[in-house]
Amino acid sequence: MTWFDSAADAEKKLSGSGYLADQATATTTYLAGALEKPLLVEGPAGVGKTELAKAIARSTGAELIRLQCYEGLDEARALYEWNYKKQLLRIQASQGDDQTWSETHDDIFTEEFLLSRPLLTAIRKETSTVLLIDEVDKTDVEVEGLLLEVLSDFQVTIPELGTITATRRPMVLLTSNATRELSEAVRRRCLYLHIDYPDAEREHAILVGQVPGIEEKLAREIVDTVTRLRALELRKAPSIAESVDWARTLVALGTGTLDQATIDATLGVVLKHSSDIDRAVRELKLRQA
Amino acid sequence: MTLLDRHIAFVEALRSAGLPVSLSEGLDAADAVLTLGLHDREGVRAAYAATLVKRQPHRAGFDHVFDLYFPALVGDPTKPVDPDADPDNEPAEMPEGAQGLGDGPADLAAFRDDLVNALGLGDPDALQTMAREAVQRFGLIRGRAEGEQRWSSYNVMNRVSPGELVDRVLQGLLADLDEDPTMRRLVEAQVAVFSEMVDAEVRRRAAEVRGPEHVAKYTVRKSIDQIDFTSARKADLEEMRREIGPLARRLATRLNKHKASRQRGPLDFRRTVRASVSSGGVPLDTHHRPRRPSRSDLVVLCDVSGSVANFANFTLMLVFALREQFNRVRAFTFVDEIHEVSDRFHPGADPIETMASLAASAQYASLWGRTNYGRAFTRFTELHADALGPKTNLLILGDARSNYSDLGIDVLQQMVKESRHAWWLNPESPRHWNTGDSGARDYEKVVKMIECRNLVQLGDFIHDLA
Numbered sequence: 211m212t213w214f215d216s217a218a219d220a221e222k223k224l225s226g227s228g229y230l231a232d233q234a235t236a237t238t239t240y241l242a243g244a245l246e247k248p249l250l251v252e253g254p255a256g257v258g259k260t261e262l263a264k265a266i267a268r269s270t271g272a273e274l275i276r277l278q279c280y281e282g283l284d285e286a287r288a289l290y291e292w293n294y295k296k297q298l299l300r301i302q303a304s305q306g307d308d309q310t311w312s313e314t315h316d317d318i319f320t321e322e323f324l325l326s327r328p329l330l331t332a333i334r335k336e337t338s339t340v341l342l343i344d345e346v347d348k349t350d351v352e353v354e355g356l357l358l359e360v361l362s363d364f365q366v367t368i369p370e371l372g373t374i375t376a377t378r379r380p381m382v383l384l385t386s387n388a389t390r391e392l393s394e395a396v397r398r399r400c401l402y403l404h405i406d407y408p409d410a411e412r413e414h415a416i417l418v419g420q421v422p423g424i425e426e427k428l429a430r431e432i433v434d435t436v437t438r439l440r441a442l443e444l445r446k447a448p449s450i451a452e453s454v455d456w457a458r459t460l461v462a463l464g465t466g467t468l469d470q471a472t473i474d475a476t477l478g479v480v481l482k483h484s485s486d487i488d489r490a491v492r493e494l495k496l497r498q499a
Numbered sequence: 500m501t502l503l504d505r506h507i508a509f510v511e512a513l514r515s516a517g518l519p520v521s522l523s524e525g526l527d528a529a530d531a532v533l534t535l536g537l538h539d540r541e542g543v544r545a546a547y548a549a550t551l552v553k554r555q556p557h558r559a560g561f562d563h564v565f566d567l568y569f570p571a572l573v574g575d576p577t578k579p580v581d582p583d584a585d586p587d588n589e590p591a592e593m594p595e596g597a598q599g600l601g602d603g604p605a606d607l608a609a610f611r612d613d614l615v616n617a618l619g620l621g622d623p624d625a626l627q628t629m630a631r632e633a634v635q636r637f638g639l640i641r642g643r644a645e646g647e648q649r650w651s652s653y654n655v656m657n658r659v660s661p662g663e664l665v666d667r668v669l670q671g672l673l674a675d676l677d678e679d680p681t682m683r684r685l686v687e688a689q690v691a692v693f694s695e696m697v698d699a700e701v702r703r704r705a706a707e708v709r710g711p712e713h714v715a716k717y718t719v720r721k722s723i724d725q726i727d728f729t730s731a732r733k734a735d736l737e738e739m740r741r742e743i744g745p746l747a748r749r750l751a752t753r754l755n756k757h758k759a760s761r762q763r764g765p766l767d768f769r770r771t772v773r774a775s776v777s778s779g780g781v782p783l784d785t786h787h788r789p790r791r792p793s794r795s796d797l798v799v800l801c802d803v804s805g806s807v808a809n810f811a812n813f814t815l816m817l818v819f820a821l822r823e824q825f826n827r828v829r830a831f832t833f834v835d836e837i838h839e840v841s842d843r844f845h846p847g848a849d850p851i852e853t854m855a856s857l858a859a860s861a862q863y864a865s866l867w868g869r870t871n872y873g874r875a876f877t878r879f880t881e882l883h884a885d886a887l888g889p890k891t892n893l894l895i896l897g898d899a900r901s902n903y904s905d906l907g908i909d910v911l912q913q914m915v916k917e918s919r920h921a922w923w924l925n926p927e928s929p930r931h932w933n934t935g936d937s938g939a940r941d942y943e944k945v946v947k948m949i950e951c952r953n954l955v956q957l958g959d960f961i962h963d964l965a
């Protein structure tokens with residue numbers, strides 16, 4: 211299937227589903243579809259990495275399958291496992307019958323007893339699918355080996371069932387916050403996109419798009435203040451997610467304009483560490499000494 | 500030059516600028532560019548970046564080389580490039596001054612007024628145009644002939660001095676210059692953008708004269724992860740600092756790995772059997788004892804003497820980041836006296852303030868001001884013997900240059916013995932170990948001494964911790 215006809219088409223479709231991509235993001239997304247290569251997306255938290263995968267699925271009518279990574283994720287959770295409880299019960303139940311062990315064995319290693327996990331599910335899907343492998347840096351290195359295997363030929367061998375090959379390759383997005391360095395091999399296999407904080411114009415458009423009823427002027431002021439906050443060396447700079455939250459809060463409070471006192475009162479929505487709040491209060495001169 | 504030639508030369512230049520591009524990535528890149536088409540320069544840039552740049556720190560170097568091989572314009576900046584024209588057939592640039600743009604004092608003053616406006620607006624296109632114009636008008640090296648490199652960013656910066664315009668820009672934006680310090684940072688960032696644009700324009704012109712390979716080879720800076728700590732500039736250090744958080748997290752994960760790998764905790768046999776009664780003796784669910792959440796302790800000793808000032812700056816940031824990851828980090832700075840700084844790293848503290856307070860405390864680490872490792876280690880065991888124990892990871896950071904004083908090898912050996920693991924990270928190349936007053940080779944006999952000159956090596960060290 212063709213995912214997008216061109217970079218411009220990707221930009222248009224993504225924006226139609228509420229995701230405002232810059233040129234690099236649109237171009238790389240188009241290429242990931244056209245070249246059928248997995249796309250590794252890195253960048254700070256809250257800049258729209260996960261949302262990109264969701265938006266691709268929404269805008270192309272594909273199904274989204276998500277593998278959320280965490281420390282300790284293993285093959286049984288990522289790929290497949292046998293439902294051994296059910297198998298045990300089946301063995302117990304067949305003990306009275308005159309079925310031979312090999313017959314029972316053939317019985318219990320069938321589709322009925324297979325628990326398919328996201329990677330296998332995505333490979334077996336015959337309709338178009340976006341596979342999101344989210345926060346891949348949280349897994350252990352071993353899982354990376356597994357991903358690499360699956361992503362290189364989109365097939366999985368289950369000893370008891372044989373080899374399953376994707377009839378239709380899913381579009382694969384991996385996201386990472388870079389808490390762990392991903393292996394060279396994974397990087398080489400993937401296309402790479404680094405998403406950063408948006409420029410003022412795009413952030414403004416995102417706010418207007420996501421926060422119903424927001425005034426132009428207020429949106430400008432929020433973008434402006436958030437940009438200034440990002441220039442401070444904070445422990446956690448505000449991301450798009452935070453500026454959207456802030457805009458929602460201010461609209462809900464019925465705020466028309468963002469003055470010093472309002473910033474001071476609502477800064478907790480944008481900044482998560484108390485030391486960051488202190489620094490912002492000082493640098494923005496929010497309170498008179 | 501055909502498209503293919505240009506592609507090959509470009510990839511080759513990236514490699515010689517230090518970007519690791521594999522054969523298959525080179526092919527992917529060609530595929531991507533062909534798929535996309537060449538009509539749009541920024542699209543081509545994105546296609547190359549997606550296929551060739553797999554790490555953000557490499558991006559700046561990539562952009563330098565890209566701009567040399569795919570220039571936005573050719574020759575004179577006042578004429579935009581015609582995308583269909585063969586760049587090799589472009590007429591040579593026009594002689595300077597042809598548009599009536601002079602470089603006398605009055606012209607300079609007028610140009611700077613315009614620049615103040617452009618910096619205040621923060622419009623990248625306007626800045627770009629002005630950067631090109633600045634090079635054309637004020638960057639000329641006198642006495643060089645056609646066909647020689649005739650442009651210099653130094654000349655531009657010297658005459659235009661954009662850094663001195665910050666106050667004027669602020670006057671246009673604020674009633675009171677100190678009303679809002681964040682504004683100053685934004686304007687300073689604009690000045691940095693402008694300076695970088697001037698550099699890029701000078702490189703572009705140089706590439707036209709000397710060929711892009713030459714310019715790529717000599718002017719592209721190493722990526723931030725390859726710059727030596729000891730030769731880092733202030734801006735580099737700031738950039739490095741941003742890379743530290745993830746590294747510290749990785750270091751912590753590595754040091755705690757043996758526990759993490761046993762994710763479930765040991766089998767609770769009794770509960771498992773008891774539960775199996777309800778399923779006819781078949782243990783459907785296994786029960787596990789909770790994992791004991793023990794995190795290992797970290798003790799860090801940092802040399803903060805002048806010879807490693809940059810490195811110390813960096814390592815203290817590392818300690819700060821580690822503080823977030825370990826329950827118990829004890830940190831000590833030393834020159835010839837040992838000084839505990841653990842309490843300056845509160846969880847959730849402000850990094851900038853912490854660094855300032857550390858800098859202020861450096862005086863306590865110094866008695867005579869001459870580094871003396873032997874004395875520092877001895878004082879450490881006298882004052883802080885309780886810091887080390889069978890669960891402690893000991894990390895020593897310094898260049899092992901001890902002004903020919905006693906090295907205190909025995910003391911260090913004892914410290915290593917009392918710890919679970921011990922490492923020494925040295926910001927010098929092994930070539931220099933034991934040259935001059937370095938005792939690195941001697942210390943190496945009692946502790947694992949690891950070369951750690953840059954972020955790549957720090958990353959490797961963390962990676963190799965098994």
Ligand SMILES: Nc1ncnc2c1ncn2[C@@H]1O[C@H](COP(=O)(O)OP(=O)(O)O)[C@@H](O)[C@H]1O
Pocket residue numbers: 228229230231254255256257258259260261262385416420450451454
């Ligand atoms: N380009 C964008 N267009 C529209 N909304 C965006 C965009 N980028 C981010 N957002 C908003 O920011 C939120 C956080 O993005 P998310 O994808 O969860 O961040 P990440 O995965 O990078 O941490 C999203 O839910 C969305 O509302």
Ligand SMILES: [Mg+2]
Pocket residue numbers: 256259260261344385
């Ligand atoms: Mg996410």
